[in-house]
Amino acid sequence: MRLRKKPHTDEKLQNFADFVTVGDVQPIIKDSTRELHVELGTGKGDFITQIAELNPQINFIGLEVEPTCVLAAARKIREKNLSNVRLIVFDINNITEIFSAHAIDRLYINFCDPWPKKRHAKRRLTHVRFLEMYRPILADGGEIFFKTDNRGLFDFSLEQFAAVGMTVRDVTNDLHASEPSDNVRTEYENKFSAAGVPINFCVARFGNG
Numbered sequence: 471m472r473l474r475k476k477p478h479t480d481e482k483l484q485n486f487a488d489f490v491t492v493g494d495v496q497p498i499i500k501d502s503t504r505e506l507h508v509e510l511g512t513g514k515g516d517f518i519t520q521i522a523e524l525n526p527q528i529n530f531i532g533l534e535v536e537p538t539c540v541l542a543a544a545r546k547i548r549e550k551n552l553s554n555v556r557l558i559v560f561d562i563n564n565i566t567e568i569f570s571a572h573a574i575d576r577l578y579i580n581f582c583d584p585w586p587k588k589r590h591a592k593r594r595l596t597h598v599r600f601l602e603m604y605r606p607i608l609a610d611g612g613e614i615f616f617k618t619d620n621r622g623l624f625d626f627s628l629e630q631f632a633a634v635g636m637t638v639r640d641v642t643n644d645l646h647a648s649e650p651s652d653n654v655r656t657e658y659e660n661k662f663s664a665a666g667v668p669i670n671f672c673v674a675r676f677g678n679g
């Protein structure tokens with residue numbers, strides 16, 4: 471999703487400084503009393519705001535590189551008056567810099583950019599390069615919930631999960647064929663589903679546990 475940077479986005483984001491971080495991020499240490507779930511590439515926030523509203527006992531962090539998307543998501547958080555979501559304007563390539571070891575209980579990767587050209591494979595958020603970054607910051611038994619419309623990216627991702635010794639469960643190439651009652655749809659999921667594109671889904675975790 472490439473949005474043109476609208477003027478004054480950074481100034482507008484300052485109105486949400488209580489839950490939006492722009493610029494330097496202090497290392498995030500796990501609150502031992504609550505689970506931490508992190509969404510990579512939060513977009514305009516439909517998913518994170520819905521799932522946070524449904525799960526007030528869990529802390530959520532959304533990482534998103536586009537400030538204009540973060541602004542749209544921040545407005546939704548304020549509208550819903552959510553106190554368990556934080557957004558960070560951040561490039562996922564640097565994810566290991568901000569989370570302490572085992573801080574994350576669950577990672578959501580929803581409709582990440584497929585980077586279809588082979589020479590760009592390393593940019594896919596499910597490439598082994600990224601999986602090895604997630605490994606130390608995921609809690610023991612922590613899981614990656616992955617959804618995509620792109621079958622090529624999905625098959626590639628299953629290979630990558632296997633290559634780093636992850637096990638997968640709940641694999642489907644058509645999530646909406648019998649949609650789980652707790653599935654929360656993202657902006658892209660609604661868009662692709664309306665166009666008749668099936669949604670691929672799985673949950674991956676390190677180790678066999």
Ligand SMILES: C[S@@+](CC[C@H](N)C(=O)[O-])C[C@H]1O[C@@H](n2cnc3c(N)ncnc32)[C@H](O)[C@@H]1O
Pocket residue numbers: 471472510511512513514533534535536539560561562563580581582583656657658659
């Ligand atoms: C295709 S959109 C999907 C948005 C949303 N997750 C959804 O399912 O509707 C991918 C999002 O990931 C963000 N993104 C891509 N690369 C990123 C990176 N390296 N760091 C942070 N966000 C990134 C994009 O800006 C975009 O908002």
